[in-house]
Amino acid sequence: MDRLSDCEITKRLENLQGWSLQDEKWIVKKYRFKEYLDGIEFVRNIAHISEDIQHHPMISIDYKLVTVKLSSWQAKGLTELDFKLAADYDRSYE
Numbered sequence: 311m312d313r314l315s316d317c318e319i320t321k322r323l324e325n326l327q328g329w330s331l332q333d334e335k336w337i338v339k340k341y342r343f344k345e346y347l348d349g350i351e352f353v354r355n356i357a358h359i360s361e362d363i364q365h366h367p368m369i370s371i372d373y374k375l376v377t378v379k380l381s382s383w384q385a386k387g388l389t390e391l392d393f394k395l396a397a398d399y400d401r402s403y404e
């Protein structure tokens with residue numbers, strides 16, 4: 311899949327809530343939860359969503375705060391797939 315241009319990335323970020331660009335090739339979001347185990351359940355859900363389309367996030371869990379980072383390794387940057395997953399993760403958080 312082709313890497314997106316800076317302009318395409320900016321446009322896609324405008325359509326998402328809470329995601330930001332990091333080091334030009336990552337999009338990042340922090341999700342907050344009422345309980346620690348709610349965050350763990352969210353991580354389980356996004357793990358399945360990611361495995362289904364074979365595109366995997368970097369995840370860090372800091373008690374009730376889950377940080378998710380997405381990038382496309384082969385493309386060495388951001389592709390449509392990263393933004394598709396970001397929207398899927400947001401739906402799973404709702």
Ligand SMILES: C[C@H](O)[C@H](O)[C@H]1CNC2=NC(N)=NC(=O)C2=N1
Nearest residue numbers: 364365366367380381382383384
């Ligand atoms: C062969 C396999 O589908 C690829 O290596 C996948 C696996 N998961 C992946 N996850 C992410 N985040 N980026 C990739 O480029 C990627 N590539």
